[in-house]
Amino acid sequence: MRKVGIGVLGAGYAGNVHAEILSRDQRAKIVAVCESDPEAARLFGFRYGAKVYSAYHDLLSDPEVEAVYITTPNYLHSEQAIAAMNEGKNVFSEKPMAINLEEARKVLETARRSGMKYQIGLSRRFWPVYKFVKELIDFGKLTPHLADIKMSRGELKRPSWVSDQKSSGGFLFESVLHVLDLARWLMGEIETISCSATSSVYKQLDDFAIVMKTERGKIVTVTSSAHASWIFPFERVEIYGDHSCIITEEATRVSYSDGLESEVVVHDFSQVPKNRSWGFEEEDKLFIDSILLERKAAVDEFEAYKSIELVEACYRSARTGQEIELPL
Known part of the structure; x- marks a missing residue:
């Protein structure tokens, strides 16, 4: 069975929620994490058997990473999503897509130009x-x-x-x-x-x-x-x-x-269970579905932009x- 290699940007609450769900999905494998807090990065890497990076560009260069989860502070979302899609990575981004409309347009345009999957966490x-x-x-x-x-x-x-x-x-x-x-x-x-x-x-x-x-x-x-x-x-x-x-x-x-x-x-x-009643399990499943089954993202870049x-x-x-x- 093909497994989607996952890189996670941010090892805080949201990063760990998604990682815990993905670790139980046989179609996904958590490959790497990037986190500025060394102890949080170490614990995440130990728990999920993931490589640890301190710079997100290094994670994006990892050939084992096929899709990236962006769970960093809001102001980083647009920059990291654009960089990931330009590197040929599919993106699941926690909301918001960006913190202003100009940056949101750039993410929208990059997703459409690159052809990569982009899903926003409007759970x-x-x-x-x-x-x-x-x-x-x-x-x-x-x-x-x-x-x-x-x-x-x-x-x-x-x-x-x-x-x-x-x-x-x-x-x-x-x-x-x-x-x-x-x-x-x-x-x-x-x-x-x-x-x-x-x-x-x-x-x-x-x-x-x-x-x-x-x-x-x-x-x-x-x-x-x-x-x-x-x-x-x-x-x-x-x-x-x-x-x-x-x-x-x-x-x-x-x-x-x-x-x-x-x-x-x-x-x-x-x-x-909270991960189900709060929608996290379903949105993660649908993101993996969109990659493996070549489907449209469940909540795509246009929906993210409209928000x-x-x-x-x-x-x-x-x-x-x-x-x-x-x-x-």
């Missing part, structure tokens, strides 16, 4: 709770007219670089990016965005109220705070149809009412006080 699309919502919408059982999304992060302290806007790109490039993408995926293409934001606790904009309108005239509201504590549920989606409603609570539970006098259906995923466009539109609206039209 909410693989959460069972959201897949259930998507299926109801796609099969016509729920016609979404209005959506209200809450994404509250407990803090910008772990990892330490997320509070540094030069490293992260800003709060919206963190967890909020997931729900902005989710809004587009569930409700349809976004046509306009209005955003109000303030800096309340951190030295960057950390409280957001966002209103999005879709091409079909549907409305999505997103509220997010970077200093809310981790009280359950930190993430909640409510979608309203014709006297129907669906409500999600993190990756744990989804409740659906399809009429005024109908029974409320509840799916509880609290006993499902950056949503973030950029929010920041532009917050700065100018104006409604922003898409595409940019």
Whole structure:
């Protein structure tokens, strides 16, 4: 059986999550890791039998590496993805694709020019709770007219670089990016965005109220705070149809009412292992599938670019006080 040689850039939390999953996939082999922390690199190399590099260009030159997982701080993603694809490596990148639209365009263009697979880690699309919502919408059982999304992060302290806007790109490039993408995926293409934001606790904009309108005239509201504590549920989606409603609570539970006098259906995923309920297992499987079976990436470079466009539109609206039209 052919095995895809994997190189991992970054041996932090995300790098180890993907490595643990890939180590159980008989179609993949973790070949190498690049990490600036020598002890983290040593432990990763020991655990997975991987070669250790201190410079990512050296890892990209390794002929055993066929695909690269990018799990480094946000500001490095675009540079490393472009370098990897130029070296003929397939790329799985944790979100965001880049921390500005200009760099995102460069990644998009490189992926298309090189012909390499590029998949972005917008893992909410693989959460069972959201897949259930998507299926109801796609099969016509729920016609979404209005959506209200809450994404509250407990803090910008772990990892330490997320509070540094030069490293992260800003709060919206963190967890909020997931729900902005989710809004587009569930409700349809976004046509306009209005955003109000303030800096309340951190030295960057950390409280957001966002209103999005879709091409079909549907409305999505997103509220997010970077200093809310981790009280359950930190993430909640409510979608309203014709006297129907669906409500999600993190990756744990989804409740659906399809009429005024109908029974409320509840799916509880609290006993499902986190790597599965948070979508990591499925996105990794699909990435390996795309390489071995020569399929389109599950969440490709265009979808990644559109997520950056949503973030950029929010920041532009917050700065100018104006409604922003898409595409940019």
